Amino acid sequence: MPAARFNPLVKTLAAPPIPEVQAWKREYVGSHGPLIDLSQAVPGYPPHSDMLGWLGEAASSVSMAGYGDIEGEPELRAAYAEWVSEIYTTDINPANIHITSGCNQAFMAAMTAIAGPGDTVLLTNPCYFNHETTLEMSGVKVGYVDCHAQDGFLPRPEAVEAMIRDGVRALAIVTPNNPTGATYPAGLLQVLFELCRKHGIWLVLDETYRDFLPLDAGAPHGLLSNPGWQDNLIGLYSFSKSFCIPGHRVGAVTAGSAVVAQIAKVMDNLQICAPRPPQAALAKAIPALGDWRCANTLEISARASALIEVMGGVQGWDVAALGAYFAFVRHPFTDLSAFEAAQRLARESGVITIPGSFFGNGLERYLRVAFANADVATICQLGKRFTSCSGD
Incomplete structure (x- = not known):
């Protein structure tokens, strides 16, 4: 047998x-x-003691024991949209936000929504290994844009463009970078965004570590102020590091409402909804724990x-x-x-x-x-x- x-x-x-x-x-x-x-x-x-208190309060709430909205708790989507709007001095709406169970899931859900078996997604070399394996197990091909020490482990735009061909669906980058720590300057991000727009592919931007940029650095980039950014840009984020709750698994996608609708289809099959108690706690923590x-x-x-x-x-x-x-x-x-x-x-x-x-x-x-x-x-x-x- x-x-x-x-x-x-x-x-x-x-x-x-x-x-x-x-x-x-x-x-x-x-x-x-x-x-x-x-x-x-x-x-x-x-975590902050208040965060622990809010987590305990939400976890013991009967209302949090049932299913929630696939796209995330409305209070967290609103709070996160307001926070993103402040960081990037632009106007982001709750409809642009989808909450996930961690940033790895945000990446998987986004990639499932935009690329299928036989398609290609470009990563940098070096790359975050979970991005690579997510694509490989999904049957998506991976193309690598080499980044070198003499360039600060940042990709050269001409090297990126040379990799864009038929079947390429997206360029996915992490800034500040995992594993190197390299931070992409706003100007480079704008050039990469324009390249992706020129060729009709997605720029997927993982900013899990953005809250640890220098406090006087200003906005990490101006991509969300580009007219029509929703047609080519998908932002990813994790609450794990900034709020010290990696075990509670909460992440977020910032994208156009059309992208959010596609990701909701994926999430309904992956998990239905992200964990609800930490979402409720984060909705309070975002405005309260800035200092x-x-x-x-x-x-x-x-x-x-x-x-x-x-x-x-x-x-x-x-x-x-x-x-x-x-x-x-x-x-x-x-x-x-x-x-x-x-x-x-x-x-x-x-x-x-x-x-x-x-x-x-x-x-x-x-x-x-x-x-x-x-x-x-x-x-x-x-x-x-x-x-x-x-x-x-």
Whole structure:
């Protein structure tokens, strides 16, 4: 009797990366002190006490136990639309917002709405690995726009345009970037938007880490002020980092109402509606916790500065790019792969990072360091840890 089979598009995917590197914890014997986990991007401080109170209140509410609107709770859609309008000094309506269960689901739902088997979506190299695997398991082809260290790991517009051909449905980018931390200047984003408009494809913009840009930086871009932006732009966002609630899984899509209607069809089959209690809590938290969020942005900036200072004193290790939650660090081991270098750093020095090779090709000399996980005092310990694991 033949054995039942798996979907080959799923079976051929690599195992989830985070559990793989987390397993290295067991190999560290503690010779340099407590293990420092800089792998998964998680807030290194707790949610606001009011947020916890609102979550508990909503979770114990009978009204929150039933199904909600597919597109999201009206109160959260309105609050988030107002917040986006403030950030980008434009007018965004609740009809432009769809709430999802995390930003990964926002990406999956958006891609399912705009691309099908045999179509192509362009990603950057390096890219966020969950974007890549989402497309692969959906039968969507992936084209890669190479980004180089000498360009700050930002794509060149001419390289993007060279990749646009028949069957390409979208260009998907992350800014501030995961894994490199590179922040796309507003001018570059405008050029990429115009390229996508010229060729009739979507620009899908994941801004999960936008709240950790410098407070005096102004609007991240002006794309939402372009007339007719709804025809070519889809924005993605996660509440996980800014509100310290990754376990509650809430994300958002900002798009034209026609896109929202298509995503609603996908969501009705994926999950029906995103978790309701955290949506209710976030509707209160968005207007109430602005000062707290700003203080956290300053804290993450202090952690970034501490990492730059520490790594500046470590011979052989170089910070190639940095921003928001991440640094892309070049390791000194010419004879080791990125996987081997990351495993050695974990085993010998008790620092967990992610190999650059998990994010694309040609990245064997890099490790992703999620420095936002650790406070300044912990980051200051990294100098000795990296030095102890040298290439000499």
